[in-house]
Amino acid sequence: MNIAIVGIGLVGRVLALNLLKQGHTLTLFDKGSKDGTSAAGFTAAGMLAPFAELETAESIIFEHGKRSIQLWPDLLKEIGLFDGYKLDGTIITAHPQDMSELNHFIGTLKHKVAEAEEIEVLDKEALTNLESDLEQHNRAYYIKDEGYVDAQRFMMFSGNYLDMRSEVSWRENTLVDKIESGKVYINEEIEVFDWVFDARGLGAKEHFSDLRGVRGEVIWLEANDIDIIRPTRLLHPRYKIYVVPRGSGCEGMDIAYCNECKISQEPGSKRYIIGATEIESEDTSPLSVRSSMELLSAVFSVNSNFGEARIVNSETNCRPAFRDNLPRIENEEKLTRINGLYRHGYLLAPAIVEKALNEGIYA
Numbered sequence: 001m002n003i004a005i006v007g008i009g010l011v012g013r014v015l016a017l018n019l020l021k022q023g024h025t026l027t028l029f030d031k032g033s034k035d036g037t038s039a040a041g042f043t044a045a046g047m048l049a050p051f052a053e054l055e056t057a058e059s060i061i062f063e064h065g066k067r068s069i070q071l072w073p074d075l076l077k078e079i080g081l082f083d084g085y086k087l088d089g090t091i092i093t094a095h096p097q098d099m100s101e102l103n104h105f106i107g108t109l110k111h112k113v114a115e116a117e118e119i120e121v122l123d124k125e126a127l128t129n130l131e132s133d134l135e136q137h138n139r140a141y142y143i144k145d146e147g148y149v150d151a152q153r154f155m156m157f158s159g160n161y162l163d164m165r166s167e168v169s170w171r172e173n174t175l176v177d178k179i180e181s182g183k184v185y186i187n188e189e190i191e192v193f194d195w196v197f198d199a200r201g202l203g204a205k206e207h208f209s210d211l212r213g214v215r216g217e218v219i220w221l222e223a224n225d226i227d228i229i230r231p232t233r234l235l236h237p238r239y240k241i242y243v244v245p246r247g248s249g250c251e252g253m254d255i256a257y258c259n260e261c262k263i264s265q266e267p268g269s270k271r272y273i274i275g276a277t278e279i280e281s282e283d284t285s286p287l288s289v290r291s292s293m294e295l296l297s298a299v300f301s302v303n304s305n306f307g308e309a310r311i312v313n314s315e316t317n318c319r320p321a322f323r324d325n326l327p328r329i330e331n332e333e334k335l336t337r338i339n340g341l342y343r344h345g346y347l348l349a350p351a352i353v354e355k356a357l358n359e360g361i362y363a
């Protein structure tokens with residue numbers, strides 16, 4: 001089929017990779033550029049945390065999350081991103097005075113799914129054995145089947161891969177005004193396709209009246225004296241943060257700049273994403289002073305060596321969400337819409353796309 005995908009952010013890219021495998025010809029529309037930097041999928045930390053997200057999410061997110069974790073390796077292999085996925089587990093910890101937060105958090109997970117009974121408690125020694133740079137903490141939990149996708153490199157590599165495919169035609173910097181069954185409207189012109197996928201995230205508000213944006217801010221740090229391997233969450237009554245490692249650059253990269261993923265870095269240093277705020281607002285203006293103080297003071301309390309880290313970047317974007325914070329697949333004749341992945345885009349996209357392609361009228 002001759003298929004259009006509108007919105008080549010996270011969902012659009014995962015859709016494109018799947019549809020190419022099925023032998024279709026694709027036209028990709030995005031209001032931003034091919035590098036995907038306007039998408040929430042570019043701002044994301046890429047955490048794959050089906051257990052930890054259960055604190056606030058429904059068990060359906062858990063089930064789809066587990067499926068996505070199975071699907072990510074093949075998607076990443078397809079685009080040549082061999083070191084863009086880590087599943088070494090995550091650490092959840094809290095300060096001694098906040099132990100009740102930690103116990104409540106784990107209690108909630110166990111209440112929601114039986115598999116959470118297997119989450120391991122770590123005392124100080126066990127924690128230090130696993131993550132020596134978390135030695136300041138006396139107690140933590142270790143969730144072994146969790147990890148992350150290197151979101152920024154996924155966006156970059158998938159963009160390059162799609163660009164090279166002869167079956168793909170890119171229409172970047174093209175704002176789509178409206179989508180209808182088999183039709184894409186641009187500046188009052190109509191383009192007709194055998195099928196259209198609407199993956200515009202927050203840009204699909206012209207269709208979904210109950211879609212909202214949830215502002216999220218992250219800070220990128222570069223540190224020489226800290227080596228945290230696993231995504232780590234610090235629970236706190238007011239500021240819950242995560243620290244997601246981004247390593248020291250691409251595999252085999254011994255130079256300060258990687259031509260493939262366009263990331264420059266001090267050789268020998270490690271990068272971390274500190275995030276993320278969650279604010280009921282569609283404002284995508286830069287990081288606020290309040291948010292930066294909250295994120296940075298919390299990360300300093302994870303390990304005081306973060307005090308000497310360098311702030312190399314900050315990003316803001318909005319998560320597309322419905323009122324129930326659950327993803328939605330909508331099917332019409334010659335049209336499928338996928339939206340509402342909220343704070344779970346990386347956790348859900350491969351499984352939701354699989355579901356849409358298997359169950360939709362499209363199938």
Ligand SMILES: Cc1cc2nc3c(=O)[nH]c(=O)nc-3n(C[C@H](O)[C@H](O)[C@H](O)COP(=O)(O)OP(=O)(O)OC[C@H]3O[C@@H](n4cnc5c(N)ncnc54)[C@H](O)[C@@H]3O)c2cc1C
Nearest residue numbers: 007009011031040041046047176201203216344345346347
């Ligand atoms: C700070 C932050 C941290 C996050 N961390 C995580 C995490 O750790 N783990 C996780 O699983 N998820 C995380 N997420 C959530 C994840 O990023 C989103 O759920 C996901 O990106 C949503 O995917 P999407 O494709 O629907 O939207 P997007 O990725 O935003 O893509 C939408 C695309 O549509 C394009 N578009 C919009 N309107 C139009 C139009 N009219 N015409 C043409 N193109 C259009 C946009 O330019 C964009 O490229 C995070 C999000 C944020 C903001």
